[in-house]
Amino acid sequence: MNSEQGQKDGWSWWYLLFLVQFVAVLWPPFYNQVEPTWIGMPFFYWYQLLWVLIAAAITAGIYLATRK
Amino acid sequence: MHDVNWVALVIFVLLFAFITWLGFAAARWRKGDLDLLHEWGLAGRRFGTVVTWFLVGGDLYTAYTFIAVPALAFGAGAVAFFAVPYTIVVYPLLFLAFPRLWQVCHKHGYITTGDFVRGRFGNRWLALAITVTGIVATMPYIALQLVGIQVVLGGLGLSGTGWAADLPLIIAFLILAAFTYSSGLRAPASIAIVKDILIYITAFVAVIVIPIELGGFGKIFAAVPPAKLLLAPPGPNTTGSYGAYATLALGSAFALLLYPHSMTAILSANSGRAVRRNAALLPGYSFMLGLLALVGFFAIAAGVKGLPEFAAGFKQFGNNYAVPALFLHSFPSWFVGLAFAAIAIGALVPAAIMSIAAANLYTRNIHREFINRNPTDKQEAQMAKWVSLIVKLGALIFILFIPTQYAIYLQLLGGIWIIQTLPSVMIGAYTRWFNDWALLVGWAVGTFAGTWMAIAADLKPTYPVHIGGFTFPGYTALYTVILNVVVAMVLTVVFKALGAQRPAADETAAADYIVA
Numbered sequence: 001m002n003s004e005q006g007q008k009d010g011w012s013w014w015y016l017l018f019l020v021q022f023v024a025v026l027w028p029p030f031y032n033q034v035e036p037t038w039i040g041m042p043f044f045y046w047y048q049l050l051w052v053l054i055a056a057a058i059t060a061g062i063y064l065a066t067r068k
Numbered sequence: 069m070h071d072v073n074w075v076a077l078v079i080f081v082l083l084f085a086f087i088t089w090l091g092f093a094a095a096r097w098r099k100g101d102l103d104l105l106h107e108w109g110l111a112g113r114r115f116g117t118v119v120t121w122f123l124v125g126g127d128l129y130t131a132y133t134f135i136a137v138p139a140l141a142f143g144a145g146a147v148a149f150f151a152v153p154y155t156i157v158v159y160p161l162l163f164l165a166f167p168r169l170w171q172v173c174h175k176h177g178y179i180t181t182g183d184f185v186r187g188r189f190g191n192r193w194l195a196l197a198i199t200v201t202g203i204v205a206t207m208p209y210i211a212l213q214l215v216g217i218q219v220v221l222g223g224l225g226l227s228g229t230g231w232a233a234d235l236p237l238i239i240a241f242l243i244l245a246a247f248t249y250s251s252g253l254r255a256p257a258s259i260a261i262v263k264d265i266l267i268y269i270t271a272f273v274a275v276i277v278i279p280i281e282l283g284g285f286g287k288i289f290a291a292v293p294p295a296k297l298l299l300a301p302p303g304p305n306t307t308g309s310y311g312a313y314a315t316l317a318l319g320s321a322f323a324l325l326l327y328p329h330s331m332t333a334i335l336s337a338n339s340g341r342a343v344r345r346n347a348a349l350l351p352g353y354s355f356m357l358g359l360l361a362l363v364g365f366f367a368i369a370a371g372v373k374g375l376p377e378f379a380a381g382f383k384q385f386g387n388n389y390a391v392p393a394l395f396l397h398s399f400p401s402w403f404v405g406l407a408f409a410a411i412a413i414g415a416l417v418p419a420a421i422m423s424i425a426a427a428n429l430y431t432r433n434i435h436r437e438f439i440n441r442n443p444t445d446k447q448e449a450q451m452a453k454w455v456s457l458i459v460k461l462g463a464l465i466f467i468l469f470i471p472t473q474y475a476i477y478l479q480l481l482g483g484i485w486i487i488q489t490l491p492s493v494m495i496g497a498y499t500r501w502f503n504d505w506a507l508l509v510g511w512a513v514g515t516f517a518g519t520w521m522a523i524a525a526d527l528k529p530t531y532p533v534h535i536g537g538f539t540f541p542g543y544t545a546l547y548t549v550i551l552n553v554v555v556a557m558v559l560t561v562v563f564k565a566l567g568a569q570r571p572a573a574d575e576t577a578a579a580d581y582i583v584a
Contacts, residue, residue, distance in 0.1 A: 010168065010581060010582045010583060015160075015164060018160035018163075018164075021156055021157065021160070022157055022160070022318075025152070025153035025156050025157065025317070026153060026157065026314040026317060026318060027314065028299055028309075028310040028313050028314060029310065032146075032298050032299045032301070032310070033298065034297065034298065037286075037289075039284070039285050039286075040284050040285030040286030040287070040288070040289060041285045041289065042289055042297060042298070044146060044149070044297075044298055044299075045149065045358075045362065048149060048152040048153060048156075048358065049152065049355065049358045049359075051152075051153075051156055052152065052155070052156055052351050052354045052355045052358060053351070053355065055156045055159065055351060056159075056348055056349075056351035056352075059159055059160070059163060059347050059348040059351070060348035062163070063163070063344055063345065063347070063348050
C-alpha cells in the first residue's frame with residue numbers, strides 16, 4: 001500500500017498506531033480509580049505499568065512492520 | 069562520623085574503585101583517536117543496539133530521577149506517577165524524529181544540535197540560541213546529579229562539618245572529571261553497563277523484598293493517605309490535576325530528547341536503526357522507574373519518617389532521604405552498600421555525558437563559530453576536554469555553595485528553556501518550511517514567556533491558564549512551546565509575504581534524513 005511512498009519520504013501509515021498509547025495514558029479519567037485492584041495495587045498504578053509493556057510491544061510491532 | 073555504616077561503606081568504595089578503573093580503561097575500548105572530537109565526544113558513533121540501550125538508559129534515567137520520583141510519591145502521592153506516562157510517550161518521539169536526525173548528522177558530520185541547526189537553516193544566530201539554551205539547561209541538571217551522590221553519602225553516615233563534610237563529594241567529582249577527560253564518551257558508556265545492572269538488581273529486590281517485609285501491596289497502599297492515592301478529581305470549570313498530570317507527561321517527553329546529553333547518546337549509536345530498536349527496548353527502564361516510584365509508598369508504609377535514626381537525614385535532605393532511609397531500614401548493610409553505589413554511580417554516568425555534551429556544544433558552536441574558525445582537529449578535541457572540566461567544576465561549586473533548592477528551580481526552568489528548541493530541532497528534522505529568523509523570534513518569545521510564567525507561578529512547573537470562565541492548569545513548558553510554534557509560523561508567513569525567502573541556505577537534502 002505504502003511501500004513506495006514510504007521509501008521516498010520516510011512516512012508509514014503504521015506510525016498512526018502510536019496514537020493509541022498517547023490516548024491511553026494521557027487521559028487520566030480512564031484510570032484515576034482504585035478498583036479493580038490487582039495484588040493489592042490500585043488500578044491507577046497497575047494500569048499505567050501495564051501500558052509501559054503494551055506501548056513497548058506496539059513500538060516493536062511498528063519497527064517490524066516498517067522494516068524493509 | 070560516629071554513625072558510619074562500615075560494611076555498606078566498604079562495598080560502596082569497592083564498587084566505586086571498580087568503575088574508576090573501568091572509566092580509565094574505557095579509553096582503549098573500540099579504540100579510536102581521542103584527539104578527534106567525534107571520537108572523544110561521540111565514541112566514534114560505533115555503539116550497537118545493546119551498548120546504546122545501556123548508554124541512553126543510563127543517561128536518561130538519572131540517579132536524581134531514582135531519588136526524586138519516589139521522594140515525590142512519598143510527599144505528594146499519585147502525581148509522581150506522571151513519570152510513567154511521560155516515559156511511555158517519549159518513545160514514539162524517539163522512534164520517529166531521532167533516527168532522521170541521526171542520519172543527517174552522520175551524513176554531514178554534525179556532533180551537536182547546534183551543528184544541525186546551523187547546517188539546516190544557515191543562521192549562526194539561531195544556532196547560537198540553540199547552543200546557549202542547551203548549555204544553560206544542562207548545568208543545573210549536572211548539579212542535581214551531585215545532589216544524588218550527596219544524599220547517599222549522607223545515608224552512609226559520611227556527615228560532618230565544614231570541608232570534611234564535602235570531601236567525599238569532591239573526591240567523587242575528581243574521579244568523574246578525570247576519566248571523562250581521558251576517555252570521553254567511552255567512559256560513561258562502559259560504566260553505564262555496570263551501573264544499570266546494579267540498578268536493576270536494586271530495583272527488583274526492593275519491589276519484591278520490601279513488600280514481603282511490609283505484608284503485601286494491599287497493606288502498603290492502605291497506609292497511604294487516601295488523598296494521595298489518586299489524582300484529585302477536577303472541580304467545575306477546570307481541568308485541574310488531570311490537565312496538569314497529562315501536560316507534565318507530554319511536555320516532559322518533548323523536552324527530554326532535546327537535552328544535549330540525549331542527543332549525544334543518540335548520535336553515538338552506529339545507525340538510525342539502532343536508535344529505532346531502542347525505542348522498543350528502552351521501556352524496560354520505564355517499567356523499573358514505575359516500580360521505583362512505588363518505593364516512595366513503601367517508605368510511607370514503613371514509617372521511616374517517624375524513626376529517630378533517620379531524623380537528621382530527613383532534616384538535611386527532605387523527602388529525598390526517603391529512599392536511602394527505607395533501604396537502610398529494610399536491607400542488610402552489604403546490600404545497602406550495593407544499592408547506594410548503584411545510585412551514586414548512576415549519577416556519574418549522566419553527569420559525564422552531560423558535561424561532554426555541553427563541551428561539544430561550546431567547542432563546535434561557540435568557539436569554532438565565533439572565536440577560532442579554523443582549529444586543527446587536535447585543538448578542537450583538546451578544547452572540548454577542557455570545557456568538560458570547567459562545566460563540571462561549575463556544577464560542583466554550585467552544589468557546595470548555593471542552596472540545593474536553587475538547583476531544583478533552575479532545572480525546572482531548564483526544562484522550559486530546552487523545549488523552546490523543539491521547532492528548530494525536532495520539526496526541523498522534517499521541514500525547512502520555517503524562516504530562520506521567525507524561529508529565532510519564536511524561541512525568544514517562548515523563553516521569556518516561560519520564564520515569566522514560571523516565576524509568576526512561584527516556581528512551580530504548572531501554570532493556570534484562564535480562558536473565559538475556565539482554568540487549565542498545565543505544564544508551562546508545553547504551553548510556551550505552543551506559543552513559540554505559533555509565533556514562528558505567523559512570522560514565517562509574514563516574512564515570506566514580504567519576500568524575505570532565502571531558499572539556498574539549507575546544506576542538507578531530503579534524502580539525507582531517510583533511515584537506511
